[in-house]
Amino acid sequence: MNVLDMSVGVAGGGLMGCGIATKLALAGVAVQVHDNASGAQDRVRGTCAAVLAELIDAQAITRAQADAAEACIHFAPSLNALAGTSLVIEAIVESLPAKQALYAELERCVPASTCIASSTSGFMPTLLGERMQRPQRFLVAHFWNPPHLIPLVEVVPGPYTEPEVLHDTVECLRQAGCEPVLLAKALPGFIGNRIQFAVLREALHLLREGVADADTIDRVMVHSLGRRYRWFGPLTGADAGGLHTFLQISEHLMPELAKDEEVLDLLRAHVERGEKGRSTGRGIHEWDTGREAQYLKARRRMLD
Secondary structure (H helix, E strand, C coil): CCHHHCEEEEECCCHHHHHHHHHHHHCCCEEEEECCCCCHHHHHHHHHHHHHHHHHHCCCCCHHHHHHHHHHEEEECCHHHHCCCCEEEECCCCCHHHHHHHHHHHHHHCCCCCEEEECCCCCCHHHHCCCCCCHHHEEEEEECCCCCCCCEEEEEECCCCCHHHHHHHHHHHHHCCCEEEECCCCCCCCCHHHHHHHHHHHHHHHHHCCCCCHHHHHHHHHHHHHHHHCCCCHHHHHHHHCHHHHHHHHHHHHHHCCCCCCCHHHHHHHHHCCCCEHHHCECCCECCHHHHHHHHHHHHHCCC
């Protein structure tokens, strides 16, 4: 299978959907993006252009490559316009009813041979596909945000997913420059988010206990584990450090780690005050111009 012979649909024109579309388009894939919100066509075009501009600014691509990618992205005014695609990636809001309703519409619009993949960050494929007529053509393809900077895609089969669908999806993603990993079984949050939220729980616990302020906790992660984990994961790190040593440390440290959900009260309090993070200018941190510039600089360094 040659990815350049494929036409891919993306259902959902938000940040994730546009990031996925742009990633595929940079590999020369013809992409149809559908979003039924008012003014979606201009918004999709603007978001994709902004993604490409960030890559140009980081000198990851040239202006000519950006122009070629933009030419591969087309706006689909209706789901019927996705009828010619061999793969449709759903990238809408994390709402189970909304996703299931979309799949029902898609199955009426696309051929029986089309694969439907959800970019959900945590819903189980069994739950997502329980009302589908063709669950054998369904799977999860969890892209990480932002897709144009983070290549990993967790590919998770449902109980009825055909091996051919898994193979073709993984091959399509690999040829498009992604880093697909195939999970042997599904579980809530898959792999990446389970590790991410385990770390977040401990970080919130340290903050709640007054061990250090938020900046210090972030600095510890960035300048220690963050540097290590770029090159090898926690299991390789344990092997390299010696399993006997990690066992000794774990026996007295693991019982002391946070295991409750009370730390969520910290997040809940910020959200209730309207402090939702970067988008509102304040969250755990205050997002002034200096922090915003630092964040954008760090995003660019992901491409090094």
